Amino acid sequence: MRRLALLTLAAGLFLPLLASVPAHAQATRTWVSGVGDDANPCSRTAPCKTFAGAISKTAAQGEINCIDPGGFGVVTITKAITINCHDAFGSILAAGSNGVIINAGVGDRVTLRNLQIQGFGPAGASAGLVGVKILQAGSVSIEDCVITQFSQQGILDQRTNAGGKLLVKDTMLTHNAGSGISVAGATTNNATLDGVRSYNNAFGLAAATGNNVTVKRSDFSSNSTGVTADPGAQISVNSSAINSNATGLNGGGIRVSDSDINYNTTTAFAATPTSFGTNRLVGNAATGAFSTAAQQ
Numbered sequence: 001m002r003r004l005a006l007l008t009l010a011a012g013l014f015l016p017l018l019a020s021v022p023a024h025a026q027a028t029r030t031w032v033s034g035v036g037d038d039a040n041p042c043s044r045t046a047p048c049k050t051f052a053g054a055i056s057k058t059a060a061q062g063e064i065n066c067i068d069p070g071g072f073g074v075v076t077i078t079k080a081i082t083i084n085c086h087d088a089f090g091s092i093l094a095a096g097s098n099g100v101i102i103n104a105g106v107g108d109r110v111t112l113r114n115l116q117i118q119g120f121g122p123a124g125a126s127a128g129l130v131g132v133k134i135l136q137a138g139s140v141s142i143e144d145c146v147i148t149q150f151s152q153q154g155i156l157d158q159r160t161n162a163g164g165k166l167l168v169k170d171t172m173l174t175h176n177a178g179s180g181i182s183v184a185g186a187t188t189n190n191a192t193l194d195g196v197r198s199y200n201n202a203f204g205l206a207a208a209t210g211n212n213v214t215v216k217r218s219d220f221s222s223n224s225t226g227v228t229a230d231p232g233a234q235i236s237v238n239s240s241a242i243n244s245n246a247t248g249l250n251g252g253g254i255r256v257s258d259s260d261i262n263y264n265t266t267t268a269f270a271a272t273p274t275s276f277g278t279n280r281l282v283g284n285a286a287t288g289a290f291s292t293a294a295q296q
Contacts, residue, residue: 026205030047032048032090033048049072052073069091077101079108090114090115091118108161109137122175133153143170150176163188167194174200180203181196183233194218200222209230227250236254244264267289268288
């Protein structure tokens with residue numbers, strides 16, 4: 001009798017401890033599939049259906065992977081995380097909304113890899129707004145992505161925190177009614193573009209006052225304006241192409257070297273960008289002039 005009483009007491013003490021343990025701890029790696037279900041735990045054998053379903057079950061600094069190609073829905077990211085569909089191309093179709101919103105901590109790192117983010121536009125009531133909209137984060141990497149047909153920008157970095165970093169690598173931005181990429185942080189942020197292709201947008205690349213952008217091995221062609229910098233913005237362009245726009249380069253804060261600036265139908269330059277040498281200019285309707293300062 002005494003033994004039974006002791007066992008009963010022990011069980012009573014243990015029950016509150018069980019109640020304090022979460023039913024489903026967040027995993028460091030989760031999975032989505034076109035045939036998944038958001039009621040699943042997002043494991044490899046029981047994947048979720050959407051990024052939004054998976055992100056709530058993924059720990060900070062964790063990773064969401066795609067098992068197979070599929071449309072995985074728009075998502076808001078509020079913590080450090082990687083969405084990596086490198087082995088199975090993942091799609092986001094944003095009708096009347098933003099594709100990805102990033103509003104994470106000021107020190108958080110967010111990576112988007114191998115995604116097609118499509119805006120169902122760029123005009124009309126159902127057109128998507130912004131492909132990737134960055135409100136706050138420490139570092140954002142966008143790699144091997146296609147971002148297309150949004151009624152505003154393909155990528156809009158308008159974070160409020162200072163010292164933010166943006167890397168866009170091997171990514172294509174096409175047919176967006178605003179900029180392919182707009183770097184417009186409220187305080188100084190730094191962006192690096194490597195292997196970017198920005199075609200048929202209003203602006204291939206635009207930088208707002210106080211922001212710094214470094215560009216290499218990229219192509220800003222067939223836009224209304226290829227590359228534009230507001231007063232106080234700095235853009236360095238190296239080994240790139242700015243061809244077949246209306247205006248090629250617009251802004252005194254642009255420095256360009258070893259690049260092709262050809263076949264722009266209004267002018268190669270508006271304002272006076274600076275040449276660091278070995279640029280090639282052919283077939284522009286008008287050339288304008290490079291700044292005489294700091295030419296090498």
